[in-house]
Amino acid sequence: xxxxxxxxxxxxxxxxxxxxxxxxxxxxxxxxxxxxxxxxxxxxxxxxxxxxxxxxxxxxxxxxxxxxxxxxxxxxxxxxxxxxxxxxxxxxxxxxxxxxxxxxxxxxxxxxxxxxxxxxxxxxxxxxxxxxxxxxxxxxxxxxxxxxxxxxxxxxxxxxxxxxxxxxxxxxxxxxxxxxxxxxxxxxxxxxxxxxxxxxxxxxxxxxxxxxxxxxxxxxxxxxxxxxxxxxxxxxxxxxxxxxxxxxxxxxxxxxxxxxxxxxxxxxxxxxxxxxxxxxxxxxxxxxxxxxxxxxxxxxxxxxxxxxxxxxxxxxxxxxxxxxxxxxxxxxxxxxxxxxxxxxxxxxxxxxxxxxxxxxxxxxxxxxxxxxxxxxxxxxxxxxxxxxxxxxxxxxxxxxxxxxxxxxxxxxxxxxxxxxxxxxxxxxxxxxxxxxxxxxxxxxxxxxxxxxxxxxxxxxxxxxxxxxxxxxxxxxxxxxxxxxxxxxxxxxxxxxxxxxxxxxxxxxxxx
Amino acid sequence: xxxxxxxxxxxxxxxxxxxxxxxxxxxxxxxxxxxxxxxxxxxxxxxxxxxxxxxxxxxxxxxxxxxxxxxxxxxxxxxxxxxxxxxxxxxxxxxxxxxxxxxxxxxxxxxxxxxxxxxxxxxxxxxxxxxxxxxxxxxxxxxxxxxxxxxxxxxxxxxxxxxxxxxxxxxxxxxxxxxxxxxxxxxxxxxxxxxxxxxxxxxxxxxxxxxxxxxxxxxxxxxxxxxxxxxxxxxxxxxxxxxxxxxxxxxxxxxxxxxxxxxxxxxxxxxxxxxxxxxxxxxxxxxxxxxxxxxxxxxxxxxxxxxxxxxxxxxxxxxxxxxxxxxxxxxxxxxxxxxxxxxxxxxxxxxxxxxxxxxxxxxxxxxxxxxxxxxxxxxxxxxxxxxxxxxxxxxxxxxxxxxxxxxxxxxxxxxxxxxxxxxxxxxxxxxxxxxxxxxxxxxxxxxxxxxxxxxxxxxxxxxxxxxxxxxxxxxxx
Numbered sequence: 001x002x003x004x005x006x007x008x009x010x011x012x013x014x015x016x017x018x019x020x021x022x023x024x025x026x027x028x029x030x031x032x033x034x035x036x037x038x039x040x041x042x043x044x045x046x047x048x049x050x051x052x053x054x055x056x057x058x059x060x061x062x063x064x065x066x067x068x069x070x071x072x073x074x075x076x077x078x079x080x081x082x083x084x085x086x087x088x089x090x091x092x093x094x095x096x097x098x099x100x101x102x103x104x105x106x107x108x109x110x111x112x113x114x115x116x117x118x119x120x121x122x123x124x125x126x127x128x129x130x131x132x133x134x135x136x137x138x139x140x141x142x143x144x145x146x147x148x149x150x151x152x153x154x155x156x157x158x159x160x161x162x163x164x165x166x167x168x169x170x171x172x173x174x175x176x177x178x179x180x181x182x183x184x185x186x187x188x189x190x191x192x193x194x195x196x197x198x199x200x201x202x203x204x205x206x207x208x209x210x211x212x213x214x215x216x217x218x219x220x221x222x223x224x225x226x227x228x229x230x231x232x233x234x235x236x237x238x239x240x241x242x243x244x245x246x247x248x249x250x251x252x253x254x255x256x257x258x259x260x261x262x263x264x265x266x267x268x269x270x271x272x273x274x275x276x277x278x279x280x281x282x283x284x285x286x287x288x289x290x291x292x293x294x295x296x297x298x299x300x301x302x303x304x305x306x307x308x309x310x311x312x313x314x315x316x317x318x319x320x321x322x323x324x325x326x327x328x329x330x331x332x333x334x335x336x337x338x339x340x341x342x343x344x345x346x347x348x349x350x351x352x353x354x355x356x357x358x359x360x361x362x363x364x365x366x367x368x369x370x371x372x373x374x375x376x377x378x379x380x381x382x383x384x385x386x387x388x389x390x391x392x393x394x395x396x397x398x399x400x401x402x403x404x405x406x407x408x409x410x411x412x413x414x415x416x417x418x419x420x421x422x423x424x425x426x427x428x429x430x431x432x433x434x435x436x437x438x439x440x441x442x443x444x445x446x447x448x449x450x451x452x453x454x455x456x457x458x459x460x461x462x463x464x465x466x467x468x469x470x471x472x473x474x475x476x477x478x479x480x481x482x483x484x485x486x487x488x489x490x491x492x493x494x495x496x497x498x499x500x501x502x503x504x505x506x507x508x509x510x511x
Numbered sequence: 512x513x514x515x516x517x518x519x520x521x522x523x524x525x526x527x528x529x530x531x532x533x534x535x536x537x538x539x540x541x542x543x544x545x546x547x548x549x550x551x552x553x554x555x556x557x558x559x560x561x562x563x564x565x566x567x568x569x570x571x572x573x574x575x576x577x578x579x580x581x582x583x584x585x586x587x588x589x590x591x592x593x594x595x596x597x598x599x600x601x602x603x604x605x606x607x608x609x610x611x612x613x614x615x616x617x618x619x620x621x622x623x624x625x626x627x628x629x630x631x632x633x634x635x636x637x638x639x640x641x642x643x644x645x646x647x648x649x650x651x652x653x654x655x656x657x658x659x660x661x662x663x664x665x666x667x668x669x670x671x672x673x674x675x676x677x678x679x680x681x682x683x684x685x686x687x688x689x690x691x692x693x694x695x696x697x698x699x700x701x702x703x704x705x706x707x708x709x710x711x712x713x714x715x716x717x718x719x720x721x722x723x724x725x726x727x728x729x730x731x732x733x734x735x736x737x738x739x740x741x742x743x744x745x746x747x748x749x750x751x752x753x754x755x756x757x758x759x760x761x762x763x764x765x766x767x768x769x770x771x772x773x774x775x776x777x778x779x780x781x782x783x784x785x786x787x788x789x790x791x792x793x794x795x796x797x798x799x800x801x802x803x804x805x806x807x808x809x810x811x812x813x814x815x816x817x818x819x820x821x822x823x824x825x826x827x828x829x830x831x832x833x834x835x836x837x838x839x840x841x842x843x844x845x846x847x848x849x850x851x852x853x854x855x856x857x858x859x860x861x862x863x864x865x866x867x868x869x870x871x872x873x874x875x876x877x878x879x880x881x882x883x884x885x886x887x888x889x890x891x892x893x894x895x896x897x898x899x900x901x902x903x904x905x906x907x908x909x910x911x912x913x914x915x916x917x918x919x920x921x922x923x924x925x926x927x928x929x930x931x932x933x934x935x936x937x938x939x940x941x942x943x944x945x946x947x948x949x950x951x952x953x954x955x956x957x958x959x960x961x962x963x964x965x966x967x968x969x970x971x972x973x974x975x976x977x978x979x980x981x982x983x984x985x986x987x988x
Contacts, residue, residue, distance in 0.1 A: 079973045081980070121872075147893040154887065157932070161940050169940050173932060180928060184921040191902075191909050191917070 092491025182230035231264030250357025294321025326407030334410020341403030373449030528554025529620030536613025586630035665744025680724020791818030834903030870943025
């Protein structure tokens with residue numbers, strides 16, 4: 001049906017756009033913006049095309065079978081003397097991330113329309129970033145994965161550092177250093193796998209050696225996990241997140257929260273679980289502990305904030321904890337919930353950051369205590385905000401509820417002993433979430449209108465345009481999550497099967 | 512004795528052109544200096560052609576003191592390229608007085624000849640002679656800006672410490688000679704294997720002392736004290752040269768000598784070098800953070816890079832061999848790219864302070880981008896050749912079981928981000944420095960070539976790795 005290398009196109013179309021932007025004279029700002037928009041729209045259009053052609057009935061990776069389950073595979077030798085190939089493909093796990101990444105990119109480009117300083121550099125870096133993000137989600141070769149992972153980092157440094165808030169320089173270098181330390185952990189593990197797994201970086205070939213010897217697998221799993229945990233971010237590696245999210249400009253916060261955080265959990269599901277299924281099951285309880293700490297600690301921190309963006313940033317930490325909890329349950333409900341939560345958190349947090357940006361553009365402050373009663377003169381804004389806030393809160397009928405519910409359900413059903421109690425603890429986090437979300441709404445939108453803000457205009461067309469798709473997604477997946485679950489089902493069940501089989505053996509043989 | 516002179520044609524050509532430039536410069540004092548520069552560059556170009564023509568037949572010559580193999584050919588090419596790029600950028604450097612430029616060209620050519628012999632030598636005496644040729648000429652060129660006290664200071668420091676280091680190294684070599692009765696690399700290997708156990712302590716001492724001498728030449732910590740002062744004092748184009756070529760030459764000689772002659776004592780030098788490598792990376796990077804002068808920062812950066820490069824030597828396996836060559840070639844281009852920008856800024860602002868780089872992203876977008884790419888390569892981030900180079904040497908070390916070295920090296924990459932990106936921060940995130948930047952086509956040319964090479968071999972390293980493999984196999988002849 002699709003007879004051209006769609007994954008290559010989808011990945012490199014933004015880079016072509018970036019090259020074009022480089023050629024446009026810097027005074028033609030409108031042209032630069034339109035070129036970026038068009039290329040990102042093509043990027044998103046290709047993702048939709050990919051979705052229509054994707055066959056959800058084929059499961060993802062399977063142990064010992066090279067071409068199993070991955071679709072639209074392209075495999076070309078790249079550096080054959082080091083066993084590195086350009087190997088890309090998608091399955092139910094990555095297709096959702098591909099969609100999320102391209103959708104959020106498109107919305108962020110629309111949100112970037114107001115950029116007026118160094119426009120050429122901004123859009124060049126932004127388009128490069130899109131290529132890096134997409135590459136991470138489609139790579140099946142660890143070397144390629146690592147390259148895209150790092151390529152994404154460099155534009156991000158500049159995007160935070162050049163267009164951010166007052167403490168942007170600090171936030172940018174902090175983000176860079178933290179992520180780089182995570183990458184170092186990953187690189188060491190990849191080299192170790194390369195040497196043990198027969199001089200190849202190919203993920204599917206490396207999977208043929210599963211199970212790896214225990215005393216090799218354990219340290220590698222832990223190091224890889226830490227590498228990804230910094231990106232998620234898990235407590236105690238989370239301190240880069242509030243700085244980066246708050247200092248970055250709106251569109252960049254949207255990308256950070258909407259896409260970049262997902263790379264951590266994606267990496268664990270894509271690399272750690274299939275390569276070390278037995279260790280993963282053993283690590284279920286530690287992972288659940290970290291997940292619960294993230295959920296509750298993140299929520300408490302969010303409760304304490306007066307800065308709108310900071311609140312959303314900490315709520316991300318809390319929500320990513322739910323993803324990890326779902327992953328740690330080793331049940332099909334848990335896995336489905338985790339992946340769905342990754343997607344939903346991406347769209348809902350993007351919405352919240354956009355809304356924070358909208359209000360900051362108008363009022364030039366994000367201090368929630370200064371606002372009040374904005375619902376009176378900004379009804380459209382208030383409406384969208386209500387959707388976003390209630391979605392984040394986990395109200396049934398909106399998207400995040402489904403992911404959370406499935407994750408918790410998974411925890412209650414989990415074959416891992418004592419997982420139930422983590423579900424109990426995690427659900428208390430929901431109460432705190434309700435607290436900060438409702439308090440947020442109350443402080444900004446309800447109560448008496450502060451006369452200082454009486455003249456703030458409501459959403460304009462561009463803002464409605466960028467928010468509407470996200471609102472629709474939040475409603476659609478809240479009411480009818482079936483299509484999304486169908487997309488991932490075969491892959492997630494395959495992953496579950498893969499992890500649980502050797503685990504059963506391990507658990508019986510452990511002393 | 513029948514000597515096949517065609518095999519050392521590149522050296523002969525360069526030596527001849529060097530002498531020619533010197534004589535012409537004395538005779539025709541009025542001729543503008545760029546003429547001599549282009550004659551030198553043309554001579555180097557011919558020598559490069561000769562290098563390709565000679566190739567690496569693997570013949571021992573001149574009484575078996577040098578060998579012309581593909582490994583030699585690689586280093587000949589590397590040194591010639593470095594010299595060409597150095598001469599191109601020298602023309603644009605304002606602070607070097609016009610009247611000394613003729614001698615300068617000649618000396619750079621002679622240094623190149625010395626380095627080529629270093630890489631080719633298979634005999635300790637030849638090695639010493641060519642090493643001293645290189646060192647003494649370098650002392651002179653570092654002190655070339657006679658009116659600048661920093662230049663004189665750098666030169667003197669370099670000379671005094673260099674002389675001590677050479678002395679120590681010769682002492683070690685004399686002990687080795689006493690133990691084995693030979694200077695020849697491969698005879699040494701056989702005789703070292705036959706050394707009776709009671710003499711092993713003397714052997715150990717000799718190896719460690721020789722290592723210290725080499726350590727000085729490639730500026731390993733704790734023998735690095737001369738580096739920042741001489742790098743800062745030297746004319747900037749020569750700093751670029753100094754940070755690349757003599758280091759590569761010492762490393763070339765070291766690889767051959769250690770891998771061929773001292774293969775039997777591998778555990779000793781691998782152990783000592785592991786400690787030195789970790790120290791070198793860490794000290795180099797940590798001290799670089801505190802620098803405010805870009806030339807000094809680059810001096811410490813080049814110290815830490817030496818620490819990374821010898822990781823390939825320590826690994827002592829096939830991947831380490833070709834990884835080292837790959838690293839050196841990539842390093843040539845990334846360092847050149849940085850120094851082009853340093854020269855431009857020094858011409859414009861008149862100092863090398865990091866604050867002079869403020870807002871370079873706006874003042875000269877191309878140069879700033881060149882610098883960023885070069886820094887990414889020096890840090891070892893993809894998609895640059897620096898990443899592939901580090902990947903190769905660290906994987907080689909991992910293969911050889913040096914996990915601690917790999918982890919130390921990678922953590923050091925993170926540390927190095929801090930000071931490289933300090934400059935990047937100035938270039939992009941700070942308000943522009945008021946002085947406009949002069950744009951010169953030849954600097955842009957060298958910058959564009961370096962950046963293109965760094966990116967090209969970062970994204971498509973396959974062919975270069977294959978070539979490095981062929982060049983490297985000749986080390987052990």
